[in-house]
Amino acid sequence: MAMERVEGGNLIDLSPVQPAIPGTQPAYHYPPYVSSIARSPRMPLVLLPKTLTEKTGPVFGHNLVRKNDNDLTAQHEGDPLGERIFVHGRVFDEDGRPVRSALVEIWQANAAGRYRHKVDGHDAPLDPNFTGAGRVLTDANGYYFFKTIKPGAYPWGNHYNAWRPAHIHFSLFGSGILSRLVTQMYFPGDPLQPLDPIFNSVPDEAARKRLISRLDMDRTEPDYALAFAWDIVLRGRGDTPFEEARR
Amino acid sequence: MTTSAKLIPTSSQTVGPYFRIGLQYMLDRCVAAGAGTAGSIEIRGRVLDADGVGVSDAMLEFWTPGGEETLPPSTQDRDGLPGGFCRVGTDDDGNFAAKVTRPIAVPLGDGRMQAPHMLVLVFMRGLLRHLLSRVYFADEPGNAADPVLEGIPAERRGTLIAQLENHETSSYRWNVVLQGQDETVFFEW
Numbered sequence: 001m002a003m004e005r006v007e008g009g010n011l012i013d014l015s016p017v018q019p020a021i022p023g024t025q026p027a028y029h030y031p032p033y034v035s036s037i038a039r040s041p042r043m044p045l046v047l048l049p050k051t052l053t054e055k056t057g058p059v060f061g062h063n064l065v066r067k068n069d070n071d072l073t074a075q076h077e078g079d080p081l082g083e084r085i086f087v088h089g090r091v092f093d094e095d096g097r098p099v100r101s102a103l104v105e106i107w108q109a110n111a112a113g114r115y116r117h118k119v120d121g122h123d124a125p126l127d128p129n130f131t132g133a134g135r136v137l138t139d140a141n142g143y144y145f146f147k148t149i150k151p152g153a154y155p156w157g158n159h160y161n162a163w164r165p166a167h168i169h170f171s172l173f174g175s176g177i178l179s180r181l182v183t184q185m186y187f188p189g190d191p192l193q194p195l196d197p198i199f200n201s202v203p204d205e206a207a208r209k210r211l212i213s214r215l216d217m218d219r220t221e222p223d224y225a226l227a228f229a230w231d232i233v234l235r236g237r238g239d240t241p242f243e244e245a246r247r
Numbered sequence: 248m249t250t251s252a253k254l255i256p257t258s259s260q261t262v263g264p265y266f267r268i269g270l271q272y273m274l275d276r277c278v279a280a281g282a283g284t285a286g287s288i289e290i291r292g293r294v295l296d297a298d299g300v301g302v303s304d305a306m307l308e309f310w311t312p313g314g315e316e317t318l319p320p321s322t323q324d325r326d327g328l329p330g331g332f333c334r335v336g337t338d339d340d341g342n343f344a345a346k347v348t349r350p351i352a353v354p355l356g357d358g359r360m361q362a363p364h365m366l367v368l369v370f371m372r373g374l375l376r377h378l379l380s381r382v383y384f385a386d387e388p389g390n391a392a393d394p395v396l397e398g399i400p401a402e403r404r405g406t407l408i409a410q411l412e413n414h415e416t417s418s419y420r421w422n423v424v425l426q427g428q429d430e431t432v433f434f435e436w
Contacts, residue, residue, distance in 0.1 A: 014355070021256075024255055024256065025259055025376055026260070028374065028375065038373070038425070039371060040425065043432075045433055046433070048436075049395065051353070051355050052355075053353060053364070058329035060323070060328070060329055065327070096253045096254050105270060106269055107268040107269025108268075115265040120264075133269040169260075169262070171270060177366055178436055180308075180368060181257060182261075183258060184263075198375070199260075210258070211257070211260070233254045233255060233257050234256060
């Protein structure tokens with residue numbers, strides 16, 4: 001580690017931002033996912049020292065999230081069609097500490113496998129009672145909770161007879177911009193997962209399986225909704241200047 | 248040192264073509280950075296793929312670090328939006344425009360200073376993991392001694408430097424070239 005002693009005696013860590021653990025993150029160039037071919041860099045990535053720029057990041061306020069923003073079934077006049085579900089879990093850093101006030105943004109297809117978006121040409125019905133967008137800030141335990149509808153599988157143009165397994169898109173901000181993560185949560189027991197190039201783009205099998213949520217009967221509400229639990233680990237180890245300042 | 252970490256970060260997956268459903272609400276709502284009011288600037292440019300075609304479904308997020316006194320910038324506007332953060336999307340031709348506070352020089356950490364810059368995160372369908380880049384400004388004299396720019400091969404350094412296009416409006420041009428001859432420098436993360 002490149003430690004340098006500066007005036008005042010504080011140790012300054014100027015070591016570069018560490019590359020991901022091999023196999024746990026997809027490569028940029030992954031030909032089975034055809035769109036990656038023309039949109040991935042070919043030059044080697046450059047190491048970046050971890051400076052103030054990389055150690056800090058946006059801090060989102062509670063006014064950004066309204067009550068019910070995490071209830072995707074309550075954003076219209078009527079109830080959306082489909083299987084009502086809870087999706088919940090905790091957000092941790094690499095040291096296993098909960099990330100509080102992490103902004104979690106989600107979007108998804110409706111129960112029929114159709115997105116409320118102009119470029120989605122799939123011949124499945126839109127649901128007037130479902131937008132498919134939600135957001136929440138994690139609580140002091142790093143906990144998040146959404147109430148939504150189980151998304152349907154849908155066809156896409158990547159290859160002949162290509163279908164995406166059911167998934168929910170997740171976007172997260174932790175502490176520090178390097179903790180930024182955009183990913184997708186999958187559902188247990190979906191036979192489309194082994195056929196999906198996006199899911200399979202993660203080389204390490206254990207890492208891939210961590211993208212799959214777990215049926216959670218403890219949180220399932222009898223006669224009302226199934227629950228799926230999914231924990232998320234963001235990059236970072238609480239070593240931001242903010243943390244150091246508090247010691 | 249990830250080797251001693253207890254947990255492995257969750258794998259990234261593409262933002263896909265439909266991200267506006269969930270992320271649109273924050274597009275173009277850019278709040279001034281916490282410290283150092285050096286006026287506002289505009290960054291305009293295009294996101295281009297390997298064939299030179301504009302990427303119509305890309306999202307860029309700009310992060311402007313605050314000065315020494317604001318670690319981290321805690322400024323938020325009434326809507327809870329953080330200072331120094333700006334999320335924009337591309338149009339049908341791959342164009343984007345971001346109005347942000349002009350970044351100020353920030354410490355490297357060892358006594359040296361970094362030239363004013365922003366960190367840029369690039370998301371789009373086809374990118375299984377977001378890309379990380381930096382944007383600097385051609386008219387900043389500090390670029391010549393910037394420790395990060397110094398570490399980049401001279402022939403590629405220019406891909407991180409926005410060119411002043413309109414002095415009156417402080418408008419800069421900076422393109423994101425995903426692949427090919429003028430491929431933008433992207434950083435490991």
